[in-house]
Amino acid sequence: MQHLIKRIVLVGPMGIGKTTAIRSLCGSLAIECEVPNLDKQAHAKETTTVGLDFGEIKLDDNDTLQVYGCPGQERYDFVREWALSLAFGAIVMVDIHEPHALEHTATLIQQCFRSPKLQVVVVLISRPASAAQQEMFTVRLSNYPQCAVPVLSADPRNPAQMLDTLDIIAAMLPDETAA
Template sequence: MREHKIVVLGGMGSGKSTLVRAIAAGAVVDTDVPNSDRQGANKASTTVAMDYADIDLPNGDRLRLYGTPGQQRFDFIWPILLQGARGVVLLLDATRTAAVHELQAYLAVLHRHAADVPAVIGVSRLDLAPTFDLESCAATAGWGQRLLPVVPVDARDRAQGLLLMDVLMSEMETRDLVVGDG
């Protein structure tokens, strides 16, 4: 059995907690509190430390999902959670006008704290942003020779969340093969 620490990183209201809950389809440890930052996102509660869930995969492997808080004031937690990660999901909220700019900022965090960790970009809330430019997002999705997959996802939908995890697992397997072959 292998364990895979997966960190879900993204802005406030992008659907990180929702995605972790949907994929886990069961018990999730969360640190949600009433939201006092209505400018960041108009929602009732927000994560202040992390969300956590264990998911047993059919092949015997285990996913350990860690959802980060999205508020900038908790950004000191991101590098801590990224330590030892085998994969990262960067979740973007398509309804935010600065989504591509936010992607650049999160890519910088990833580059600084987990540069070699396989990652995938999930774009949520596309149902509320039909004119969102996925092509622009894909063009921004990486640095140097490394381009990250961009996957539209409804964070509420378990099947879509699992598909996002499948894409990430493929990225992780590819990295393992490349590193293994030196």
């Protein structure tokens, strides 16, 4: 039996907090692919990810989890598809207050499940929302094909909340596999 490298991919729209989540988990050890944002019409943030952000986290059970953050712009879909092809789990980050959040989240979940290795997908509500708003989003999302997945809530800036999220998804991943 050989130990698996547990790889998780963070996906979601531009500005949702993927880089922030990796930075909060890994600090100065995070590897970021940020460049100046030249598409201020899409999002007013100063920088944007154009490759894969990366970090490694030691979990409570001494497992190492590799976390990759994908660019949110559609023109980098090929990067997201490649990262998903290497991952066993994905976290789809969402701001449920965005006008097309439900449809965009469903599309990302369906894209995740087209990847042959991917076994676990969770949705992470990464902007403040009431319990009722979260429940309504979860119920509406589950009506889409392949979208009855766990929905969690965490602040990407909060290392403890992000570690809790990673612990949950890592617990859902397989421990061992044949070589």
